[in-house]
Amino acid sequence: MNNNLIAAIDLGGTKIYTVLADVQGKILAFTREETKSTQGSDAIIRQMASTVHTVFEQAGQSTSRLSAVGVCAAGFFDWQKKIMIHSPNLPGWDMVPLERELEEQFGVPVIVENDANAQALGEARFGAGRGANDQIFITVSTGIGAGLIIDGNIYRGSKGFAGEAGHMVVKPDGPVCGCGRRGCLETISSGTAIARAAHNAVSDGKIRTSLSATLAREGKLTTPHVFQAAQLGDTVAKDILAEAIHYLGIGLVNLVNLLNPEMIIIGGGVAEAGEVFLHPLREMIVHNAIPPSAAVITLKKAELGVEAGVTGMLCALSDVCASEEE
Amino acid sequence: MNNNLIAAIDLGGTKIYTVLADVQGKILAFTREETKSTQGSDAIIRQMASTVHTVFEQAGQSTSRLSAVGVCAAGFFDWQKKIMIHSPNLPGWDMVPLERELEEQFGVPVIVENDANAQALGEARFGAGRGANDQIFITVSTGIGAGLIIDGNIYRGSKGFAGEAGHMVVKPDGPVCGCGRRGCLETISSGTAIARAAHNAVSDGKIRTSLSATLAREGKLTTPHVFQAAQLGDTVAKDILAEAIHYLGIGLVNLVNLLNPEMIIIGGGVAEAGEVFLHPLREMIVHNAIPPSAAVITLKKAELGVEAGVTGMLCALSDVCASEEE
Numbered sequence: 123m124n125n126n127l128i129a130a131i132d133l134g135g136t137k138i139y140t141v142l143a144d145v146q147g148k149i150l151a152f153t154r155e156e157t158k159s160t161q162g163s164d165a166i167i168r169q170m171a172s173t174v175h176t177v178f179e180q181a182g183q184s185t186s187r188l189s190a191v192g193v194c195a196a197g198f199f200d201w202q203k204k205i206m207i208h209s210p211n212l213p214g215w216d217m218v219p220l221e222r223e224l225e226e227q228f229g230v231p232v233i234v235e236n237d238a239n240a241q242a243l244g245e246a247r248f249g250a251g252r253g254a255n256d257q258i259f260i261t262v263s264t265g266i267g268a269g270l271i272i273d274g275n276i277y278r279g280s281k282g283f284a285g286e287a288g289h290m291v292v293k294p295d296g297p298v299c300g301c302g303r304r305g306c307l308e309t310i311s312s313g314t315a316i317a318r319a320a321h322n323a324v325s326d327g328k329i330r331t332s333l334s335a336t337l338a339r340e341g342k343l344t345t346p347h348v349f350q351a352a353q354l355g356d357t358v359a360k361d362i363l364a365e366a367i368h369y370l371g372i373g374l375v376n377l378v379n380l381l382n383p384e385m386i387i388i389g390g391g392v393a394e395a396g397e398v399f400l401h402p403l404r405e406m407i408v409h410n411a412i413p414p415s416a417a418v419i420t421l422k423k424a425e426l427g428v429e430a431g432v433t434g435m436l437c438a439l440s441d442v443c444a445s446e447e448e
Numbered sequence: 449m450n451n452n453l454i455a456a457i458d459l460g461g462t463k464i465y466t467v468l469a470d471v472q473g474k475i476l477a478f479t480r481e482e483t484k485s486t487q488g489s490d491a492i493i494r495q496m497a498s499t500v501h502t503v504f505e506q507a508g509q510s511t512s513r514l515s516a517v518g519v520c521a522a523g524f525f526d527w528q529k530k531i532m533i534h535s536p537n538l539p540g541w542d543m544v545p546l547e548r549e550l551e552e553q554f555g556v557p558v559i560v561e562n563d564a565n566a567q568a569l570g571e572a573r574f575g576a577g578r579g580a581n582d583q584i585f586i587t588v589s590t591g592i593g594a595g596l597i598i599d600g601n602i603y604r605g606s607k608g609f610a611g612e613a614g615h616m617v618v619k620p621d622g623p624v625c626g627c628g629r630r631g632c633l634e635t636i637s638s639g640t641a642i643a644r645a646a647h648n649a650v651s652d653g654k655i656r657t658s659l660s661a662t663l664a665r666e667g668k669l670t671t672p673h674v675f676q677a678a679q680l681g682d683t684v685a686k687d688i689l690a691e692a693i694h695y696l697g698i699g700l701v702n703l704v705n706l707l708n709p710e711m712i713i714i715g716g717g718v719a720e721a722g723e724v725f726l727h728p729l730r731e732m733i734v735h736n737a738i739p740p741s742a743a744v745i746t747l748k749k750a751e752l753g754v755e756a757g758v759t760g761m762l763c764a765l766s767d768v769c770a771s772e773e774e
Contacts, residue, residue: 198740207740256606272598279708280582283741286705291698293620303701303736372617375629376702379612382605410629414524414533415609
């Protein structure tokens with residue numbers, strides 16, 4: 123029982139969130155700080171190590187009790203070769219054996235996981251998805267990502283890259299995506315896309331919308347601005363959201379038809395708008411999905427917020443510990 | 449070792465194909481006949497029983513040796529409740545406890561499976577998908593269906609309805625589908641859709657195409673006619689196929705991004721066109737899917753043809769026998 127503490131790190135593009143827990147998952151300490159993303163990947167790795175020291179200090183524990191570390195981050199992580207092929211949070215640093223690098227840093231076993239996968243597992247075990255074996259977690263935020271839970275566990279596909287629901291083409295003549303294609307779901311329904319559509323509407327100058335005054339006052343337009351304007355009756359804002367929700371609905375119907383999940387959990391900043399966002403999505407599924415699949419699906423808002431990723435990594439670490447004890 | 453023979457039945461809309469095999473999967477006899485689909489569902493069930501008697505007679509075996517029957521058919525089969533919610537091959541007969549009805553008919557355990565799932569399992573174990581754990585089987589025929597193989601077994605989703613890839617919306621302003629939505633993959637890329645597009649092109653009367661002469665000569669236009677015309681340089685036929693292949697390519701890219709499969713197997717009548725159909729699909733995946741997922745995927749033509757469904761059902765029956773022996 124000497125080294126029985128585990129650390130989970132959510133490496134985000136702007137924040138690093140690190141928690142220290144015992145093997146039962148009880149959280150003993152946490153720290154959240156800005157990611158030193160402009161200082162290169164080595165600096166980020168050192169910073170991750172430093173946050174682990176911080177949580178041990180806060181908990182009044184010796185770092186010798188550290189038994190394993192879990193890290194989740196955006197990016198394409200090759201689950202077989204344990205290589206981060208590309209991560210937006212590790213700028214300029216591709217094809218990195220991230221688990222090995224981190225194991226050298228920490229001196230204990232490390233598990234790396236895609237962030238949407240970790241969030242999906244967290245929600246499935248301790249959040250909105252409790253009790254459902256087969257579920258899809260979708261995060262609608264700057265981009266759109268997904269984690270697939272099959273039979274209670276993360277489904278990663280053949281190498282680890284499954285879940286790229288944001289790059290489902292739903293409007294072939296739509297906006298150009300960062301991936302090179304047109305009309306990927308995240309070019310229309312992500313927070314970035316909603317804010318961009320608002321900017322485009324205002325920049326035209328010919329359209330009467332309260333968003334013009336908001337831009338003048340705030341200096342920028344965000345997704346919450348668009349939801350607020352729509353709630354106050356602004357038809358331009360309403361149309362922007364209707365378009366974003368319509369295409370997200372098409373994407374969700376496609377997922378329901380393809381995977382017949384028991385539950386879809388929607389997280390990310392845009393989902394914070396709540397029922398005004400979720401209700402029309404439910405309606406689209408009911409009216410457009412294959413009836414027997416539509417009849418069994420529940421659509422819910424995620425419950426864990428920023429805790430989802432670290433919660434998922436604590437679950438993943440517990441699973442590994444449990445299987446090693448068997 | 450008295451009752452150690454198994455029968456697999458592929459109940460199609462036009463043909464019933466029944467094979468008798470030993471538990472090692474060695475085929476002893478088979479029969480193929482027209483489905484009595486106009487005579488109601490009870491007649492079809494009696495016909496299935498009669499085909500089983502036929503194969504026993506052919507093999508010179510006593511029906512007392514029958515130990516289990518597997519049936520695959522198009523439709524929504526509720527895997528938990530064992531109810532066929534709707535099948536186009538059992539006209540006017542919805543919400544039927546099909547396994548129970550068939551068990552009463554045969555007096556032995558019966559397994560019912562969706563036909564695309566059965567074909568997927570057959571191809572995975574004995575066809576083009578041998579050796580790949582995670583694969584997607586797509587049949588492009590009258591309609592478009594799919595079977596998902598995850599970790600070597602059929603993935604049915606929460607209730608049994610997964611795999612409806614034909615109802616993935618790929619062109620939201622496209623043709624109206626039987627499911628009520630617009631632009632489902634099968635409204636553009638199925639054999640029915642290709643033939644319909646050819647008819648529409650000819651009926652216009654203003655367009656010069658060799659398909660007009662084909663229609664006058666043959667009395668109808670089929671997908672093979674369109675492929676033949678395209679091969680001979682007919683630009684109208686080329687455009688029709690390019691559209692069908694383009695949207696099927698979008699659908700496949702979406703599947704690759706979402707599920708990161710090791711392999712995609714394409715079966716059904718349209719795939720019989722071969723490389724002229726498969727090559728552009730491969731190109732689309734290579735150029736449009738998420739690069740790490742595109743790098744690991746193999747696209748292959750199905751190998752088992754009309755044997756795929758019964759092969760899959762023999763595999764499913766063997767799995768059940770094996771698990772009962774454990």
